[in-house]
Amino acid sequence: MPPPRFPAALERQFQEAYYTRIAATLRFTAPVMALLILVNLAVSGRAFALYGLALLTPQLLFWASIFGLTRLRGFGRVWQPVAVALSCLVAALVLGALDSLVTREAAAGHRAGLADPVISPQRIFLLLQFVVFLVSLAMLRLQFRWAALLSGVVVTIGVWAFMSGQPPAEEFSLAVRFGFLPWLLLVFVLLLSALTEEHLAREAFLANHLLDEERNDEKRRREKTEEMLRVLARAIGGIVHDLGNPLTSVQTGAQTLMMLLDGGGAERETLRKFTEIIWNGGEMLNHLRLSLMEQTRVLEGKPIPVELRPVSLRHIVETGTRYQKPKFTAGRSISVMDDDRQLLADEMKMATVFMNLIGNALKYSDGDARVEWQEHAGEGSGVGRSLLIAVLDHGRQGKGITREQASKLFTAFGRLDIHSRIEGTGLGLLSVQRIVDAHGGEAFIQGHCDGTPGSPPFSTGQGAYPMLVRDRYRTAFVVRLPLPPEP
Incomplete structure (x- = not known):
């Protein structure tokens, strides 16, 4: 079962992160795979003149293309479909050419009077080359959906190349059924590997994303708290300043009133005036107190x-x-x-x-x-x-x-x-x-x-x-x- 996809915006982030990680691997893998292709030909025991052009050229061009494309800006958005398309083309060229070559070699052996085995050595060689080719494509590190599509196409081409030109004998059919079991097992292992890798990549990405979100939330909360503290600090300063005017009025009025009373002979209207100053100052203090209480209730949600x-x-x-x-x-x-x-x-x-x-x-x-x-x-x-x-x-x-x-x-x-x-x-x-x-x-x-x-x-x-x-x-x-x- 393919891994579940993220919501669209998060999925784009995952794909970008996945390609960023894979691109460096592909740039390293491409020259290594080209070297392994040459080693495979060297130890295969086949004449280079017969098989070199069919095996070497398409695969070397494929890995050279992968290496070059990873250097292009914007390739990350289409790298998987492009890799699948190029792989299918190379599979058709390599396995199709091998089928033609091994068929001619088998025919030459038949004309020379050699006995026909159930599966000719040429077919076994083709099978081995198919296995090597399939394993090399696993180095692309495609996600499961694309890996499944690529495996299906390559296996179809491989079966066609393997079956082409063979007699429909029952013995051959039995041998083919047993011969294909390793193929199917290999495909299953490769797909399981792709599925597991994608699952792990998605889980790691999601964990990092949630961690980043938590860190960002914590940062926002910290910044909001710091801003609230700055606002409260300014508010406290403002409140202290606000208290200054009415307190000054109360103190000045009270001090003047005491001086008038001590001196004696103060007019009633003058006393009333300074009493009003004290009263108004007290009223303003009371309003400021009430305003502060209401704002406190707001903060507490009361x-x-x-x-x-x-x-x-x-x-x-x-x-x-x-x-x-x-x-x-x-x-x-x-x-x-x-x-x-x-x-x-x-x-x-x-x-x-x-x-x-x-x-x-x-x-x-x-x-x-x-x-x-x-x-x-x-x-x-x-x-x-x-x-x-x-x-x-x-x-x-x-x-x-x-x-x-x-x-x-x-x-x-x-x-x-x-x-x-x-x-x-x-x-x-x-x-x-x-x-x-x-x-x-x-x-x-x-x-x-x-x-x-x-x-x-x-x-x-x-x-x-x-x-x-x-x-x-x-x-x-x-x-x-x-x-x-x-x-």
Whole structure:
């Protein structure tokens, strides 16, 4: 039974590897076989003039061709069918010519009055030459399918050459049957050898392939782990930096407040102002703590609990806007719609969502950012009445996120190469998605396929939502939240 073949791509790799290994063997075997042919003729006891041309020339040309062809680029793709075709041609030339020569020699002996043996010495010589030729072809190291095809053709030619010109006597037939047994045994041994060699070659190749795959997987895992550690290191640095602003506000406000209290005579409004500074700093610290907790839950795969309460959307968005880093908000504005809507949401967690989305709009784009929302009736989208809230940005140099780039976001450590030098954990958008999912909503991206308005629009949303990217904006990070039932 022939060895099972690999899938197409892997089979091509195996064939290339097999030929690479065999080519060097063939280049060594070809001159050695040519030398053995000459030795065989020398010890055969036959006149060189009679048999030399028939045996020597085709086989020497065959091995010279094999030696030369292995030097050609691209021969590896066709080496087995070419080797089989050349071998069959040489078999026909050698065995056909030998049949003609030994028949004439036998006829000459008959005319000289010699007794006819059951199988003439000439036929025995032909049989021996056939065996030698068949063994020499085994040096090609063909795979089983091609070796079986070649053996079948060569045996057919050999039987025809052996039987040609012989009388149909029963004694001869009996002798032929016993004479062919070594042939059949030899063919069986050669095919079994080819089958075993191919099985071993395939098993070795598969083992090496699996080992390489395992090594590559390990390398990829190591590289991914190293990248995650680098991201986490940057994230820790960013978190430490983020904590600095609110801590400074708290410390400065508290220190000033104590000075005012110690000095006495502080106005109530002044005290209230510094108390608000301390309060806002504490609120920002709390939001940062919550954001870090949500990202930790995302890494651990834990569900995100939410406490749904009536809350003002505008208040949530303004909270997310207020707690942005000064270095990203300097000289830029974040505009918010004048309208307001009531939602059932976890206020702290949704504020974290818009802290992330507005922060991304500021970090990864130039120009201003805007937050808009509109009601969606749910027709054709498979969802109920909901609110679509979009954080819009201009992209960088007039180019927004492309469809291909959008597919890499909302995944763990899913950061674009162009953003690799900007601080971030790579978990913000994934935590946004998990929080929105916990509210029964959806987070997705809208934009243009190549990032510019000249290309078709795209949306990663699951439903048929209206496009919210318009005017000068290039990308929209959209949050869909269900609206409470109308009274």
